[in-house]
Amino acid sequence: MVGKASKDTPQGFLTHTKDIVMLCTSRSRHRRLASCVVAAVCSLTLGILPAIAAQTDDPPTARTVDVVDHIFGTTLHDPYRWMEGEHNAEFQQWLVAQGDHTRAKLDALPTLKAWQQTLQKVSNTAVVHRAQRYVDGRLFFIRETAEGNGVLMVREADGSERELLDPATLKDDGGHASITFFTPSPDGSKVAVNIDHGGNEVTRLEVLDVKSGKPTGDAVEPVWGEFGAEWLPDGSGFDYTQMAPPDQRTGGDPLQDMRLRLHRLGTPATQDTILLRAGNGEGANSSFAITANRFPVIEFPTDSRWALGEALGAQAEQRFCVTAQSDAVKPGATWRCIADLSDEVQNAAIHGDTLYLVSSHGRSNGELLALDLSRPNASIKDARSILPLQGDDMIVGVSINDTQMVAPARDALYVKVSRNGIDGIRRIDYATGKVETVPMPLMGAASLFHADDNQDGFLLELRGWTTPPKSWRYDPASRAMHSLGQDEASPADYSMIEATETELVSKDGTHVPLTILHRKDVALDGSHRAILFAYGGYGMSIVPSFRPNRLEWVKHGNIFAYAHVRGGGEKGEAWHQAGRGANKHKGVEDFVAGVARLSELGYSKPERTALISGSAGGLLIGNAVVGYPDRFGAAVFLVSMLNPVRLMQAPNGANQLGEMGDPRNAADFPWILATDPYQQIRPHTAYPAVMLSVGLNDSRVATWETGKFAARLRTADTSGRPVWIRTDAHGGHGIQVSLGAEAAEFADIFAFLDAQLPVPREDRNGVAKN
Known part of the structure; x- marks a missing residue:
């Protein structure tokens, strides 16, 4: 959670x-969140x-x-x-x-x-393929069988596949290591992998050279397992959300007081600078103050001059700020905060000078807003709705599967729209704003929907209650879905x-x-x-x-x-x-x-x-x-x-306050107590x-x-x-x-x-x- x-x-x-x-x-x-x-x-x-x-x-x-x-x-x-x-x-x-x-x-x-x-x-x-990422002709993915926790694979443009990392081969972990996350560099020559050696989701983030399959020597830790590397557009380094040292954690909670550091490839991790941090201390930024129980993240889109700063937490609403990428890589940058929790923004992405926001503030099922960041002092009040939606069409809510909601690709913006549990994809042309519905190969729910801003099209996987997953890559040039050849067979x-x-x-x-x-x-x-x-x-x-x-x-x-x-x-x-x-x-x-x-x-x-x-x-x-x-x-x-009345005494408890309420507050305590199973x-x-x-x-x-x-x-x-x-x-x-x-x-x-x-x-018959 x-x-x-x-x-x-x-x-x-x-x-x-x-x-x-x-x-x-x-x-x-x-x-x-076979x-x-x-x-x-x-x-x-x-x-x-x-x-x-x-x-x-x-x-x-x-x-x-x-x-x-x-x-x-x-x-x-x-x-x-x-x-x-x-x-x-x-x-x-x-x-x-x-x-x-x-x-x-x-x-x-x-x-x-x-x-x-x-x-x-x-x-x-059963053989399961998941977490596919397509970069410059290479397909990265996790292959999972009954025997292991998932092997990181790469498929080259010629169709040949090879293993990059099998966590079962790592030493000194009793064979229980697993890959929690991976992120290819923008050119696909390297991949940053989060490796959990203890089963507790506290990972070591290591960089592999894709051609040789060997570690580059770049590694940082400890990193919570769902926070991967955010690569710089030129691939020279990445930022990462690092867990605080034990003696600097509020209440001893390992998920508090995280800091966002910048690592340049080939340099010692001890030299990594702090760009943002949750709580107080080195790296705290008055223009982008982040409470101790939230998680700082900075994205560097390859097709924009803007960096997107995020203060994430375990609730639907999130906080988003922007600054120039040239400033974001420096400590003490001045950030412009666009969306606060009261704006009920659940998702954000940048392409060029446009910030896209998914908000439930004006429509319970969500609306897609666009904001021109080149305008001086642009605020969320200046954002305009750009995607016509009707009736039960929904673009908010957190699906249990691994999907984006708004996915900027190089050619267009793609948006997942759901109706009664069935997913569809809309394509919005960057230049004209024209909206098109992408034909779906079958009816189902998306367990994978992903696009990268330096690649055309998107990756998609659909499944049903009794239908195994099938996966494709959408090519906007031919307007066709091409199978990834990884359709899961029913066992x-x-x-x-x-x-x-x-x-x-x-x-x-x-x-x-x-x-x-x-x-x-x-x-x-x-x-x-x-x-x-x-x-x-x-x-x-x-x-x-x-x-x-x-x-x-x-x-x-x-x-x-x-x-x-x-x-x-x-x-x-x-x-x-x-x-x-x-x-x-x-x-x-x-x-x-x-x-x-x-x-x-x-x-x-x-x-x-x-x-x-x-x-x-x-x-x-x-x-x-x-x-x-x-x-x-x-x-x-x-x-x-x-x-939950003991929420603040539990590790990861403070992170839950936005969803669960705060048992230290007189207004929240009565209903928290009323829904505390242990106390009831x-x-x-x-x-x-x-x-x-x-x-x-x-x-x-x-x-x-x-x-x-x-x-x-x-x-x-x-x-x-x-x-x-x-x-x-x-x-x-x-x-x-x-x-x-x-x-x-x-x-x-x-x-x-x-x-x-x-x-x-x-x-019974x-x-x-x-």
């Missing part, structure tokens, strides 16, 4: 999280085993020392405060013991091995599955979109196990995505559904605001109403339905569990935020079965939030159903998880739900069908 979307990021949160934080976690420029059937015996086993209602023994207990706080007239009891802290050996030992207990329980589940075989089979045959036959788009009606009468994945031959008799996913934060939209692991769940006779709850961006910024702040409870109500809707339509029953969410969506699922414990059968939490646990209550998954190297959401919530829930629960914590010793926030690791986690999840969600004993 560092930037706006997930990088998912890039893969953001939902790839397990890979298509939720990034999570909600990405930088605004690029991201506005056999037909198993053997018959396996199919039957996965479909009809009766539920296991309760644990047979208890996990390790947690001691209690009740800490009492008095905040704005409210008394809060916090019996597990001792779990907090970054280097807390006692808590870490307790957490590891929890993971060992859960592992033993999961390994004993009767359907686990069948799910492992099924999901590993589809993962082992299995999913032709028996379809997506039904419908609505649920929430508590206050609001109609909320609901996507249901099911077999075409599904019997609407309520007999099926169902998973309902939602996120509802940062204005991030859940868009169609091809996930073989989830499709296998459906293929075996179950349901996987997505509730597009308020707090997301599916219906523009107004939809985001409707589930944000004091309105957070409305997203929870939407989520719970989705369970009832699945029952009403005959897909499942509440006792057979499980909720899944995580990261910032932990507030959504956590409040569903504590507020509506009898409305569904189980809940699975993924790397979840669960204790009620004693002597029957809670559903719960499994909470954490990565022990997570730097975005503190693992103690999961520990505190699980410990308190156990003491309050009267149902006797499991409250398990699944740990991943090498995992972080789920962003750079490998295909094999994702398959292993979902095998655990599906086996857990098989055991906790009761279904009729008789065999369709479970083992092709």
